[in-house]
Amino acid sequence: MTDFLTALCLAMVIEGVVYALFPAGMQRLMGQIQSLPPTFLRVFGLVAATAGVAGAWLIRSSALIVP
Template sequence: MRDLLAAIGLVLVLEGLVLAAFPGAWRSAVKAVLKAPETPLRISGLLVGAVGVIVVWLVRG
C-alpha cells in the first residue's frame, strides 16, 4: 500500500511540474484529448497501462 501511495504521489508531482512549466501546452493537450474519438484514447490508455506494468515488473522483479 505504501508503494501505491508513493506512486500516486510521484504521478501528482510530475503532472504538477508539467502544468507549472508548460500551462499553454497542457491546455492544448487537454483540448486535443477532449476532441479525440474514444477508441484511440482507449488503445492509448491500454498501451500506457501495459508499459507501466512492465516498468513495475522490471523494477520489482
C-alpha cells in the same frame, strides 16, 4: 501499500510540475485530446497501463537493481 502511495504522490508531483511550467501548452493539449475518438483514447490508455505494469514488474524482479 506504501510503495503504491509513494508512486501515486510522485505521479501527482510530475503532473503538477508540467501544469505549473507549461500551462498554455497543457490547455492546447487538452483541446487536441478532445478531438480524438474515444476508441483511440481507450487503446492508448490500455497500452500505457500495460507498459507501466510491465515496467514495474521488470524493475521489481530485476537482480540488476540493488534494493
